[in-house]
């Protein structure tokens with residue numbers, strides 16, 4: 001059988017993870033770290049630098065770009081969309097580049113896939129961007145008519161882990177009810193009902209458990225008072241919610257390994273906050289017991305902090321009554337991207353077309 005070489009690109013704030021796959025088998029995976037002269041630029045300005053660095057890495061492998069079967073990038077902040085593999089079309093490029101729905105390092109994923117795809121004349125895609133939106137109407141409304149809940153979460157990793165769990169258990173993702181908690185710098189907990197994430201906290205909007213770098217849900221009246229207190233600028237308030245909130249705001253670090261060490265050294269504040277995080281994650285999971293009417297096949301814990309036995313035991317002890325808990329530590333987003341591209345080029349799944357803001361999303 002001829003090789004199907006896939007280049008997968010996952011841009012983060014200070015690095016770009018790049019994977020080369022032969023079918024679903026990884027040939028190479030590398031994190032290209034960018035220097036401050038690149039990360040200090042605006043995200044659109046970073047594009048040519050990151051493109052060059054990815055091309056240099058590909059050149060090192062000796063594989064010609066023209067021999068790739070597809071290039072796939074992690075999708076960014078776009079209009080809400082259903083799960084799947086999307087061709088990078090002009091409207092998507094415009095929304096990613098302009099930041100119309102927000103600027104996030106993953107916006108560069110689709111743009112890099114397109115630039116290299118155009119250069120080498122190969123198909124280019126994004127897969128399950130953070131804006132995958134399958135919320136039920138019940139999950140969308142709030143008590144403030146001006147504000148609807150939006151679905152922004154670790155869709156790529158949650159969907160990949162769900163499919164892996166289904167395959168390992170001889171089942172089909174579309175037949176299972178799962179609650180999946182991605183525990184990383186941000187934390188999102190999704191209720192997956194027979195293949196659709198019908199409810200999930202918005203990881204970028206002060207919603208859900210407190211996380212290493214996110215405040216999570218906080219009493220909103222006090223937030224309004226802070227906003228009008230003149231103590232903080234709008235940008236500072238936003239950073240308190242996403243980026244420099246949560247464990248970081250209290251303890252000055254995002255690093256759960258360091259926090260566990262501090263606990264072991266007798267730091268009571270670190271111990272209280274870390275346990276609070278476990279408690280809030282467990283509550284968020286248990287809430288979805290009601291979302292799924294108690295019919296839960298499994299609870300899956302994933303993301304970097306799922307490597308922590310202490311934390312996963314804390315969570316399991318509180319939610320194990322609901323369903324068996326399985327741990328999938330870390331994330332394999334490059335492989336998930338490559339698999340999404342493969343399903344498309346093998347015609348196992350129809351390639352979707354991005355249509356933009358067809359529902360008048362509030363930005």
Ligand SMILES: Nc1ncnc2c1ncn2[C@@H]1O[C@H](COP(=O)(O)OP(=O)(O)OP(=O)(O)O)[C@@H](O)[C@H]1O
Pocket residue numbers: 183184185186187212254255256257258303304305306307308309330331
């Ligand atoms: N063995 C471990 N024990 C405890 N925590 C760990 C371990 N390994 C990694 N972590 C923690 O995982 C966190 C990072 O997780 P992850 O890599 O999923 O986050 P990210 O990619 O930065 O953000 P996100 O997952 O929100 O996109 C850090 O707080 C890190 O300390």
Ligand SMILES: CCCC(=O)O
Pocket residue numbers: 130152153154186187188202203204
């Ligand atoms: C919610 C989207 C991913 C993240 O939390 O960074």
